[in-house]
Amino acid sequence: MKLTTKGRFAVTAMLDLAMRQNRGPVTLAAISERQHISLSYLEQLFGKLRRAKLVSSVRGPGGGYNLAQPAQSVTVASIVAAVDEPLDATQCGGKENCHDDRRCMTHDLWARLNDKMYEYLDSVKLSDLVAQQATRKSAVSVLQDKRGKEAAVSA
Numbered sequence: 001m002k003l004t005t006k007g008r009f010a011v012t013a014m015l016d017l018a019m020r021q022n023r024g025p026v027t028l029a030a031i032s033e034r035q036h037i038s039l040s041y042l043e044q045l046f047g048k049l050r051r052a053k054l055v056s057s058v059r060g061p062g063g064g065y066n067l068a069q070p071a072q073s074v075t076v077a078s079i080v081a082a083v084d085e086p087l088d089a090t091q092c093g094g095k096e097n098c099h100d101d102r103r104c105m106t107h108d109l110w111a112r113l114n115d116k117m118y119e120y121l122d123s124v125k126l127s128d129l130v131a132q133q134a135t136r137k138s139a140v141s142v143l144q145d146k147r148g149k150e151a152a153v154s155a
Helices: 005-023 028-035 039-051 076-082 107-123 126-154
Strands: 055-058 064-067
Touching: 005 028, 005 039, 005 064, 005 076, 005 126, 028 039, 028 064, 039 055, 039 076, 076 107, 076 126
Parallel strands: none
Antiparallel strands: 055 064
16 A cells, blocks of 8 residues: 555645645646646646646746645645545555455554544644755754865864
8 A cells, every 4th residue: 555646746745736836826836846746747746736726827928836735734635635636545446345355454453544544644734844944954054054164174
């Protein structure tokens, strides 16, 4: 069981959008280039994200996409659900017919895992991911600056 590219790419694209939100509408072409995701695939995903009211589009020159809700109110679970990504570890898709049209012995185990996955993804906000990226970039800058100073001292 794994999250497919549809869900992963949707979360990645939404994170990219959220990180650049304060600069105005973000084009799918720019997201495509930065994240190495096919433009046509992004168009499909953003159609679903727009219908779920997670993003809004701006037409015309300087157009693109904006978040339709504050990043702190958008969860990873809502993004994944918006693009119709199934989060299901059961073999039967929750129908309880996985073993000769009956419930298998481990059905409850996998169903509980589904609940935990959803619970976790629902607890992670888009704003949390933006903050993580900001912290990560800050740490990389500090490390690069420190290395630059060490190189200058040893020269």
